[in-house]
Amino acid sequence: MAQEPLTGRGRRSRERIVDAAAELVAERGAAGTSLDQVLEAAGASKSQLYHYFSDKADLVRAVIARRVGETVDCQGPLIGGIDSLDDIRRWFDWLIAENEDRGCPGCPLGTLASELAGCDEAARADLACGFDTWMGLVVDSLERMKAGGELDERADPRRLGASVFASLQGGLLLSKTYQDPQYLRDALDAVYDHLVSLRRSAAGG
Amino acid sequence: MAQEPLTGRGRRSRERIVDAAAELVAERGAAGTSLDQVLEAAGASKSQLYHYFSDKADLVRAVIARRVGETVDCQGPLIGGIDSLDDIRRWFDWLIAENEDRGCPGCPLGTLASELAGCDEAARADLACGFDTWMGLVVDSLERMKAGGELDERADPRRLGASVFASLQGGLLLSKTYQDPQYLRDALDAVYDHLVSLRRSAAGG
DNA sequence: GTCAAACTGGACTAGATAGTCCAGTCGTAA
DNA sequence: TTACGACTGGACTATCTAGTCCAGTTTGAC
Numbered sequence: 032m033a034q035e036p037l038t039g040r041g042r043r044s045r046e047r048i049v050d051a052a053a054e055l056v057a058e059r060g061a062a063g064t065s066l067d068q069v070l071e072a073a074g075a076s077k078s079q080l081y082h083y084f085s086d087k088a089d090l091v092r093a094v095i096a097r098r099v100g101e102t103v104d105c106q107g108p109l110i111g112g113i114d115s116l117d118d119i120r121r122w123f124d125w126l127i128a129e130n131e132d133r134g135c136p137g138c139p140l141g142t143l144a145s146e147l148a149g150c151d152e153a154a155r156a157d158l159a160c161g162f163d164t165w166m167g168l169v170v171d172s173l174e175r176m177k178a179g180g181e182l183d184e185r186a187d188p189r190r191l192g193a194s195v196f197a198s199l200q201g202g203l204l205l206s207k208t209y210q211d212p213q214y215l216r217d218a219l220d221a222v223y224d225h226l227v228s229l230r231r232s233a234a235g236g
Numbered sequence: 237m238a239q240e241p242l243t244g245r246g247r248r249s250r251e252r253i254v255d256a257a258a259e260l261v262a263e264r265g266a267a268g269t270s271l272d273q274v275l276e277a278a279g280a281s282k283s284q285l286y287h288y289f290s291d292k293a294d295l296v297r298a299v300i301a302r303r304v305g306e307t308v309d310c311q312g313p314l315i316g317g318i319d320s321l322d323d324i325r326r327w328f329d330w331l332i333a334e335n336e337d338r339g340c341p342g343c344p345l346g347t348l349a350s351e352l353a354g355c356d357e358a359a360r361a362d363l364a365c366g367f368d369t370w371m372g373l374v375v376d377s378l379e380r381m382k383a384g385g386e387l388d389e390r391a392d393p394r395r396l397g398a399s400v401f402a403s404l405q406g407g408l409l410l411s412k413t414y415q416d417p418q419y420l421r422d423a424l425d426a427v428y429d430h431l432v433s434l435r436r437s438a439a440g441g
Numbered sequence: 442g443t444c445a446a447a448c449t450g451g452a453c454t455a456g457a458t459a460g461t462c463c464a465g466t467c468g469t470a471a
Numbered sequence: 472t473t474a475c476g477a478c479t480g481g482a483c484t485a486t487c488t489a490g491t492c493c494a495g496t497t498t499g500a501c
Contacts, residue, residue, distance in 0.1 A: 034448095036448090037446085038497090038498060040497075044448080044449085062265055062268040067489090075449090076451065077450085077452095077489090077491085078448085079448075079450090081490070081491080082447085082449080086490075137353070145350035145351065145412075146347075150263065159415075162410070162414070193410065193418075193422035196406065196410065197403050197423035198399065198423070199406065201404065201406030201407070202402045202406070204350055204406070205402055208363050208367060210353075210360070215402075217395045217398035218398065218403070218406075221395065222399075222426070225427075225429065239477085242468095242476090242477060243477065244468090245467075245468070245477085245478070245479095246468095270458060271460085272458075280479090281479060282460080282461085282480085283461090283481075284478075286461080
């Protein structure tokens with residue numbers, strides 16, 4: 032079974048391997064990335080890899096954990112600070128700009144989920160858990176906005192959070208497939224308009 | 237280069253191979269499926285495969301073409317017949333039921349796009365083209381509804397078509413990852429509500 | 442310094458993988 | 472029936488793959 036690194040040197044080695052694996056897996060997928068490629072990119076050896084990971088699936092799960100951590104660290108403060116539709120708009124614009132700047136690479140977690148959810152139960156569960164963390168932040172924000180009177184009683188934060196996430200994932204996938212950032216913009220603009228239509232002061236059914 | 241089959245026997249052989257490949261690729265991904273597995277499932281031999289396909293990437297593109305054809309054949313009439321929000325609701329309910337009945341397998345084209353868009357330019361282009369065909373049907377329906385007075389002047393059919401597709405793809409991915417059909421329902425319910433908010437008779441900004 | 446445990450280099454294996462090759466069989470048009 | 476090209480069986484190769492093994496080096500607590 033995998034061994035946790037106990038020294039600084041060990042931690043750095045493990046880190047280098049996960050770094051390299053995360054990058055290659057994002058480009059080529061998990062099945063499309065070989066351990067030899069990872070080790071060459073990391074400048075590490077087989078024995079190092081198998082010292083820290085029990086097998087390839089274990090390494091892939093470490094990549095998932097890494098990506099979940101990055102995403103939460105990076106977007107957590109952003110999403111956690113949302114209190115109004117204007118904040119949502121700024122967050123969406125940031126997502127759109129980031130996607131365009133990076134050349135529409137898709138979502139690293141979404142790509143892994145798409146590949147692994149059907150054939151690696153442990154990975155699927157880890158990814159679902161990561162999705163939950165992210166979506167929880169959004170749901171909390173929407174609940175705050177509802178409690179604060181920005182959204183009216185028709186707004187169901189849990190469902191809206193899921194639909195925001197679905198639009199984001201779908202928009203990222205379309206942008207990646209078309210190599211065109213417009214599709215993410217279209218997707219997020221539509222959810223934003225929908226949220227606006229649920230504004231407290233807006234006329235409603 | 238690949239050879240088109242010229243006899244009935246040849247067509248059946250090629251068909252068997254693409255059938256088997258489409259099924260295995262949907263389960264395990266393109267990189268996760270070996271040619272030997274495809275051939276065993278198809279009851280065919282290597283020479284048959286390389287008689288009809290120039291290499292593995294060529295076979296994968298045939299799988300994409302097959303899936304695009306299936307999708308358009310199956311959903312084309314459904315989407316083409318849409319003239320009202322009620323028709324949209326029925327179509328969404330059909331998508332939701334279908335996804336649940338099949339055990340939330342995700343979208344075969346979306347899964348391939350996620351895996352291949354970043355590393356196989358020919359496959360990416362084929363998938364974008366397939367997406368375009370599908371989205372075109374939706375955009376046409378929305379345009380008919382706008383022309384018919386069901387949707388008001390705020391509705392932009394092209395952008396709405398993209399957002400419907402994004403929500404569908406994202407919803408299918410979430411359902412697959414969580415193994416829970418509710419997420420697709422949440423995603424499509426939100427787009428449906430948004431379309432309702434663009435109804436001609438609805439109050440609007 | 443010393444010593445045990447953590448860590449590492451890299452050779453090694455068994456099996457899988459994409460792709461090649463050719464001799465032989467089948468389909469069909471004349 | 473014949474003849475030619477489409478089609479097929481299956482052995483074969485070179486390379487890649489995940490995973491093993493062990494001797495040697497580094498680290499950190501004492």
